[in-house]
Amino acid sequence: MPQIFRRSANSYARLSLLGALLLAGGLIGLIMAIGSSSYVTRANEFIEQPIQFSHLHHVGDDGIDCRYCHTSVESSPFAGIPPTKTCMNCHSQIWATAPFLEPVRSSFRDDRPLRWIRVHDLPDFVYFNHSIHVKKGMGCETCHGRIDEMPLVLQQNSLQMQWCLECHRAPEQFVRPRSEVFTMGYRPAVPQSVLGPQLVKEYGIQSLTSCSTCHR
Amino acid sequence: MLGPGHTFESVTEKISAIVMTRRTPVGWFLGFAIAFAFLMLLNVTIGHLLLTGIGIWGNNIPVGWAFDIINFVWWIGIGHAGTLISAILLLFRQQWRTSINRFAEAMTLFAVACAAMFPLLHTGRPWLAAYWLFPYPNTMNLWPQFRSPLIWDVFAVSTYFTVSLLFWYTGLVPDMATLRDRAKSRSAAVIFGVLSLGWRGSARHWQRYEMAYLLLAAISTPLVLSVHSVVSFDFAVSVLPGWHATIFPPYFVAGAIYSGFAMVMTLAVPLRKFYGLEDFITMRHIHNMTKVMLVTGMIVAYGYANEAFFAWYSANPYEQYMMANRMGGPYAVMYWSLIAINAVMIQLFWFRRVRDNVMLLFVLSLFVNVGMWLERFIIIVTSLHRDFLPSSWDMYAPTRWDFAMFTGTIGLFLSLFFLFIRFLPAIAMFEMRTLVEEETHELERPGMV
Numbered sequence: 001m002p003q004i005f006r007r008s009a010n011s012y013a014r015l016s017l018l019g020a021l022l023l024a025g026g027l028i029g030l031i032m033a034i035g036s037s038s039y040v041t042r043a044n045e046f047i048e049q050p051i052q053f054s055h056l057h058h059v060g061d062d063g064i065d066c067r068y069c070h071t072s073v074e075s076s077p078f079a080g081i082p083p084t085k086t087c088m089n090c091h092s093q094i095w096a097t098a099p100f101l102e103p104v105r106s107s108f109r110d111d112r113p114l115r116w117i118r119v120h121d122l123p124d125f126v127y128f129n130h131s132i133h134v135k136k137g138m139g140c141e142t143c144h145g146r147i148d149e150m151p152l153v154l155q156q157n158s159l160q161m162q163w164c165l166e167c168h169r170a171p172e173q174f175v176r177p178r179s180e181v182f183t184m185g186y187r188p189a190v191p192q193s194v195l196g197p198q199l200v201k202e203y204g205i206q207s208l209t210s211c212s213t214c215h216r
Numbered sequence: 217m218l219g220p221g222h223t224f225e226s227v228t229e230k231i232s233a234i235v236m237t238r239r240t241p242v243g244w245f246l247g248f249a250i251a252f253a254f255l256m257l258l259n260v261t262i263g264h265l266l267l268t269g270i271g272i273w274g275n276n277i278p279v280g281w282a283f284d285i286i287n288f289v290w291w292i293g294i295g296h297a298g299t300l301i302s303a304i305l306l307l308f309r310q311q312w313r314t315s316i317n318r319f320a321e322a323m324t325l326f327a328v329a330c331a332a333m334f335p336l337l338h339t340g341r342p343w344l345a346a347y348w349l350f351p352y353p354n355t356m357n358l359w360p361q362f363r364s365p366l367i368w369d370v371f372a373v374s375t376y377f378t379v380s381l382l383f384w385y386t387g388l389v390p391d392m393a394t395l396r397d398r399a400k401s402r403s404a405a406v407i408f409g410v411l412s413l414g415w416r417g418s419a420r421h422w423q424r425y426e427m428a429y430l431l432l433a434a435i436s437t438p439l440v441l442s443v444h445s446v447v448s449f450d451f452a453v454s455v456l457p458g459w460h461a462t463i464f465p466p467y468f469v470a471g472a473i474y475s476g477f478a479m480v481m482t483l484a485v486p487l488r489k490f491y492g493l494e495d496f497i498t499m500r501h502i503h504n505m506t507k508v509m510l511v512t513g514m515i516v517a518y519g520y521a522n523e524a525f526f527a528w529y530s531a532n533p534y535e536q537y538m539m540a541n542r543m544g545g546p547y548a549v550m551y552w553s554l555i556a557i558n559a560v561m562i563q564l565f566w567f568r569r570v571r572d573n574v575m576l577l578f579v580l581s582l583f584v585n586v587g588m589w590l591e592r593f594i595i596i597v598t599s600l601h602r603d604f605l606p607s608s609w610d611m612y613a614p615t616r617w618d619f620a621m622f623t624g625t626i627g628l629f630l631s632l633f634f635l636f637i638r639f640l641p642a643i644a645m646f647e648m649r650t651l652v653e654e655e656t657h658e659l660e661r662p663g664m665v
Contacts (some may be wrong), residue, residue, distance in 0.1 A: 004396070004402075004405045004406060005409060013414070032353065035354070035355050036355045055524045065440075158355070159360070160355040160356070161355065161356040161357060162354075162355050162356060162357040165357050
């Protein structure tokens with residue numbers, strides 16, 4: 001009876017063992033890498049808006065305080081998108097005829113809101129509260145990045161639960177004085193390792209990681 | 217344990233002929249077609265389930281677990297006899313396991329495949345259950361709750377399936393080599409050649425093989441005892457009267473082996489008849505299987521008595537009501553059918569005349585399968601539908617989709633089993649050959665015969 005397999009089958013058998021291991025390991029690694037990649041989280045991706053509103057210009061150049069537009073950030077769970085009226089406070093006079101701003105004017109004329117595209121879009125089973133974070137000394141920059149340098153807003157962090165928990169488990173790494181919450185480019189005067197625990201104590205920050213903190 | 221006049225060659229020829237040379241009997245095609253039709257019913261049911269939701273079943277708020285878990289426990293229980301035969305009887309050096317272990321192991325695998333479907337599909341969101349139940353580093357920093365017996369189920373069942381598969385495959389390797397060497401066509405030779413992993417049957421191969429097989433048996437034995445214990449914890453860990461019973465682990469395992477042997481019997485009787493395997497699956501095997509069923513059935517009957525006694529002995533009104541409800545409530549017919557089958561009918565197995573009557577045993581083993589299904593129904597449904605708060609009492613009635621899912625898994629089981637019979641040796645040839653060897657030596661010994 002002739003041999004069923006040629007000698008080369010030896011190599012195939014060995015390679016397939018190695019290949020199966022590599023394939024399994026590689027697949028698991030790949031799935032995990034994709035899961036936390038910005039391909040899934042859409043982080044660092046510029047998102048086209050109905051009007052190319054530039055934070056770089058309004059915050060960076062003009063020095064408008066965050067709360068001028070996002071008025072409810074200190075008192076409400078939702079930081080608020082400014083209504084068209086807020087835009088028109090200035091733009092009824094400034095660049096009043098610029099074609100670029102026509103959508104704002106028509107929104108004002110027709111009393112129809114501008115349809116901004118949400119960049120930081122948490123799933124609706126997460127009840128995020130802005131006011132408590134601001135109250136406990138969490139700077140805008142920590143979560144949203146250098147908004148004053150963004151011509152178009154992009155999501156700088158993954159917004160994945162592991163990212164939220166990173167801070168909820170060790171808030172002293174990120175807390176800053178309440179007076180500095182709205183400062184872009186804040187650098188602590190004392191090392192964070194000293195200041196952080198102090199502020200945590202002072203503001204009575206708890207490490208809240210129970211389910212009901214967010215998923216009510 | 218073996219018909220007279222068998223040689224290595226005749227044993228191998230007879231078993232491998234089913235796979236290799238003999239024409240596939242019409243009965244096989246007929247049986248497979250019927251089983252496959254039911255498998256398609258399963259597919260339709262699963263499709264409907266995924267699209268519509270688990271509300272297509274009859275489960276309600278007090279009775280959140282019903283056919284889905286009854287069938288899960290039933291199937292996983294059936295699987296246990298396969299491991300008992302192949303592992304525990306190996307540790308006890310029981311040679312009568314030899315001719316039934318292969319298809320009993322296959323039965324285990326296919327029963328676990330049917331069983332595993334239920335824990336996944338009975339969840340409202342199977343697409344999440346499929347992976348959130350496993351501990352893996354994820355972007356949510358979330359892990360499963362290791363205190364829930366449902367999580368232990370995931371580990372128990374997946375380990376059980378993996379180890380059973382490995383055990384079964386290890387047993388198949390030398391037989392695959394036999395099939396490879398007897399293959400008539402090049403393609404069969406290549407397929408069995410790959411599957412037999414280059415088995416040459418050298419002394420070194422055999423020495424290591426025996427050790428590996430023994431170790432696997434030693435691993436499978438505590439596994440089989442723990443898997444069904446873990447399944448019993450699904451109930452025993454809860455606070456429900458009728459569930460929170462500490463006898464559950466051993467009693468569930470005994471029930472599993474009891475129902476599993478009934479299924480082995482149900483499969484063995486037609487198998488030996490249609491394929492003419494009376495020389496291999498002899499009356500001695502049938503007798504021994506019946507005796508194991510009798511022993512485990514008596515343990516199960518003891519479990520029923522124990523449950524009833526401790527319900528009374530507890531002096532707890534809820535426990536006492538639970539038992540009164542089983543015996544006289546709306547599901548009393550099912551309770552008494554259960555007692556009639558598992559505690560009364562099983563007593564027939566004491567009689568040699570019953571054990572000699574293969575056809576009767578086949579019918580009785582079917583009854584045992586029904587009885588053990590009723591046991592899970594009684595434990596799950598009657599404990600749930602009337603418990604602490606009378607305002608939360610309700611009745612449970614299955615819908616047609618409950619039945620479709622159940623019969624569908626039977627279709628899956630039988631389809632796999634038919635394929636197994638056709639394409640793999642249903643009896644372990646190399647183990648039968650060692651049996652031939654031993655029986656010949658016994659005959660040659662002076663003073664014998």
